[in-house]
Amino acid sequence: MLYCKDCKTAASESPCPRCGNSKLRAIEETDLVFLTVKDVVFAGMLEDVLADNGIPYKAKGMLGAGLSVKLGTVLERYVFYVPYSAHEKAEALLEELFPPEGEEVIIAEETDEE
Numbered sequence: 504m505l506y507c508k509d510c511k512t513a514a515s516e517s518p519c520p521r522c523g524n525s526k527l528r529a530i531e532e533t534d535l536v537f538l539t540v541k542d543v544v545f546a547g548m549l550e551d552v553l554a555d556n557g558i559p560y561k562a563k564g565m566l567g568a569g570l571s572v573k574l575g576t577v578l579e580r581y582v583f584y585v586p587y588s589a590h591e592k593a594e595a596l597l598e599e600l601f602p603p604e605g606e607e608v609i610i611a612e613e614t615d616e617e
C-alpha cells in the first residue's frame with residue numbers, strides 16, 4: 504500500500520485517487536490516514552466509539568477557530584484521521600455507526616454537474 508502525504512490517504516497505486524499526487528511513498532503503520540468528515544453531532548458520536556474501541560485518532564476542524572466563532576460551531580465539520588494500523592477497524596466501526604444507505608446530507612459546496 505502507498506501513502507499520499509498531501510491528503511493523508513492510503514492508495515493502492517500511484518497517483519493518489521483523491522488529489523492526483525504522484526509522489527507517493529510506501530505506507531507505514533503509524534501514518535495517519537483519512538477516515539471521514541463529520542459535523543459536530545456525528546463527530547462527537549464517532550469520537551466516543553473510537554475511544555471505546557481504543558483507536559487513536561486525530562480530529563481537525565475544517566473551518567478553523569476564527570471562522571467557526573464567526574459562523575457558529577453548528578457549521579463546523581471535523582476531519583478524522585487514524586493510524587494506518589487501525590484504519591480497517593475504524594472503517595468497520597464507522598460503517599456500523601453510519602450505515603452507507605443512511606447518506607448524510609452534504610452541504611453543497613461544489614457540484615460538478617452543469
Ligand SMILES: [Zn+2]
Nearest residue numbers: 507510519522
Ligand atoms: Zn493525495
